[in-house]
Amino acid sequence: MIHPDPEDSRLSVPVSGFDQTGAEVEINVVTERALTLYLNSQEIVTMMTIGDRPDLLAVGYLLNQNMLRGDDRITGIDYDDDLEVVVVRTERETDYEDKLKKKVRTSGCAQGTVFGDMMERFDDIRLDPDARLRTSALYKLTRTINTAPSLYLAAGAIHGCVLCQEDRAVAYMEDVGRHNAVDKIAGWMWLENIAPQDKVFYTTGRLTSEMVIKTAMMGIPILVSRSGFTAWGVELARRVGLTLIGRARGQRFIVLSAPQRVIHDADPSQAEAEPARSRRKGATSGKEMS
Incomplete structure (x- = not known):
């Protein structure tokens, strides 16, 4: 599985401070770096990111915009x-000056943005009606993802997104904003020519528009989250026929859109309860924290 390296010294740094008792502690905190994206010769946006996989983030951002x-x-x-710049060059000449004027802020963390005409092809999307997700696979996925090595366990303050197939995690990306994490996966899928029809997308963040x-x-x-929903997110999922599964923790989950894709082949009472997701030693003052 493609995933972040929690041991990468560029992604988190140790910082000294004091805890609630006044005792001195040292914790790891995630880095934030500015990354300016150019499409050919035109500056598109400056994003705040942890700094890994700038190529995937750049391509995924441009695709999703x-x-x-x-x-x-x-x-x-x-x-x-050194310059904190990534340049994507295309064979086709591009000019998005007018599009850049129609920026709209979204509810995403770290000031996520979409462009005003981003939904210009949303209603033309056709998702595979034959895709299915077995609840036995869902239970296995949530348990596997929850216990996988991650930067979150090392330093916290970060979102994760996972591309899954049946009960396997295929690609795992993290960043300070969930929109960055999903863009990295989008970029990887496009560059590696990964088919989306039989995949499940998992995010630790809210199911927003x-x-x-x-x-x-x-x-x-199919989109799954351990977190909750927004009303517009549900409305848009129903509009395009996206299966939307939220509050997926341990034995429980809620489906608010396209439930026909979910096959209930496992008894929830027999599924394993979700283990506590503890930070590993070094993230706090020598003690693990739930």
């Missing part, structure tokens, strides 16, 4: 760590 078309050919992706739109635009028919 409808700035890359399905038939576009990328001729190069250049990243300069932005998460629903991006998942649907990637062509993934």
Whole structure:
């Protein structure tokens, strides 16, 4: 499985402080770096990110903002760590000056944004009606993801997104904003030509309109979260026929859209309860914290 490296010193740093008793402690905190994205010669956006996989983040962002078309050919992706700049070059000439004027802030963390015409092709999306998710696979996935090594366990203050197939996690990305994590997966899928029809998308964050739109635009028919819903997120999921599963923790979950894709093949009372997700030693003052 593709996943972040919790031991990567660039992704978190130790910081000294004091706890509730006044005792000195040292904890790991995630990094935040500015990354400026260019599409050919045009500056598109500056994002705050942990700094890993800038190529995937750049391509996924452009795809989900409808700035890359399905038939576009990328001729190069250049990243300069010192300048904190990533440049995506395409064979097709691009000019998004007017589009950039129609920016709309969303409910995503770290000031997530979409463009005003991002939904211009939303109603044309057709998700695979034959995709299915067995509840036995869902229970296994949530348990596996919850206990997988991650930057969250090392430092917290971060969101994760996972691309899954049946009961397997295929790609796991983390970032300070869940929109960045989903963009990284979108970029990886596009660059590696990964088919979306039989996939499940899992996120640790809320099921907002932005998460629903991006998942649907990637062509993934099922979206799962351990967190809750927003009303507009549910409305958009129902509009496009996206299966929306929230509050998926341990033996419980709630489906608010397209429930026909869920096959109830497991007795919830027989599923394992979700273990406490503890930070590993080093994230706090030598003690694990739930």
